[in-house]
Amino acid sequence: MKKRLFIGIDVGGTNMRAALVDDAGSILHVERIATRSSGGAEDTSRRLIDACRSLVARASKGGARVAAVGMGVAGKIDARQGLLIFSPNMPAMRNYPLGVELRDGLGLPVFMENDANVFGLGENWVGSGRNVDNWIGLTLGTGVGGCIFFHSRLWEGDHLGFVAEIGHLVVHPEGPACACGSQGCLETHASATALLKGVENAAQNGALLEGPLFDRWRQQSLNAEMIYQCASAGDETALKLFRRMGWALGLALSNLFTVLGIRHAILGGGVSASWDLFIGPLRDSFTRYTRFLSPEEMVVMKSSLGDNAALLGAARHAMDQVS
Numbered sequence: 558m559k560k561r562l563f564i565g566i567d568v569g570g571t572n573m574r575a576a577l578v579d580d581a582g583s584i585l586h587v588e589r590i591a592t593r594s595s596g597g598a599e600d601t602s603r604r605l606i607d608a609c610r611s612l613v614a615r616a617s618k619g620g621a622r623v624a625a626v627g628m629g630v631a632g633k634i635d636a637r638q639g640l641l642i643f644s645p646n647m648p649a650m651r652n653y654p655l656g657v658e659l660r661d662g663l664g665l666p667v668f669m670e671n672d673a674n675v676f677g678l679g680e681n682w683v684g685s686g687r688n689v690d691n692w693i694g695l696t697l698g699t700g701v702g703g704c705i706f707f708h709s710r711l712w713e714g715d716h717l718g719f720v721a722e723i724g725h726l727v728v729h730p731e732g733p734a735c736a737c738g739s740q741g742c743l744e745t746h747a748s749a750t751a752l753l754k755g756v757e758n759a760a761q762n763g764a765l766l767e768g769p770l771f772d773r774w775r776q777q778s779l780n781a782e783m784i785y786q787c788a789s790a791g792d793e794t795a796l797k798l799f800r801r802m803g804w805a806l807g808l809a810l811s812n813l814f815t816v817l818g819i820r821h822a823i824l825g826g827g828v829s830a831s832w833d834l835f836i837g838p839l840r841d842s843f844t845r846y847t848r849f850l851s852p853e854e855m856v857v858m859k860s861s862l863g864d865n866a867a868l869l870g871a872a873r874h875a876m877d878q879v880s
């Protein structure tokens with residue numbers, strides 16, 4: 558019998574990546590295409606199908622076959638219908654049957670899943686979570702995604718269309734307005750969006766002093782990585798934002814660990830690269846709010862797969878569905 562391979566797709570804001578993955582969790586090849594196109598949603602879908610076809614051809618050249626496709630998408634999906642309801646990464650694809658088109662175009666089963674869940678499935682399979690039974694996963698990016706693993710299995714809740722929305726755990730009821738409609742969510746403190754908003758607020762309040770951060774803000778060319786660099790160079794406004802991020806993450810983990818009776822977390826996503834600036838405040842905040850767990854028992858780990866967690870997790874999701 559031919560060796561079974563899987564395709565894992567990660568839909569990012571700029572690029573979509575599709576990877577050929579074997580059943581041991583190794584990435585064999587990656588295809589990359591631009592997420593947005595002037596040709597609209599249909600064109601993006603067509604190019605994604607072409608990228609997957611080339612992976613299928615590559616698999617068969619090597620004497621293997623692709624058994625299924627998994628896809629991680631930010632936003633709201635209807636996994637059963639293969640429907641993308643809304644994704645901030647693909648605003649042109651509202652109520653778009655991306656999963657159906659992919660399935661029909663490739664003649665393969667296609668399984669969609671939330672992006673934070675596929676991050677977790679990847680880390681659980683061959684990353685930082687592989688030897689941990691119970692853990693919380695957080696992806697710090699444009700927003701904050703969350704996942705929960707119990708006994709090394711993804712917690713799916715009551716299939717209500719959302720689960721483990723840890724980014725929307727309220728850590729400060731009087732805090733900033735959140736994209737979800739609530740206020741003071743973890744996401745408004747611990748995401749790239751929160752960092753940018755924080756600089757904007759400081760500028761409005763006159764707290765943003767002359768310097769590289771001010772210059773970037775004035776040129777409207779600021780991003781999270783630049784805020785990190787300015788903080789590392791000692792900019793007090795930027796440092797404050799990372800301290801606030803750490804404080805909010807420590808408070809959220811303290812609440813979650815206390816409620817669930819667990820003590821491991823894995824942090825991923827682009828903004829987690831600013832680890833050195835927020836991990837100290839995270840530990841301080843955790844120590845301050847936790848009464849049931851000693852701070853030494855808390856284990857907060859970095860994602861060990863980085864960008865590949867979502868690709869591997871999407872492939873693993875497909876593998877679990879057809880096994």
Ligand SMILES: [Zn+2]
Nearest residue numbers: 725735737742
């Ligand atoms: Zn929210």
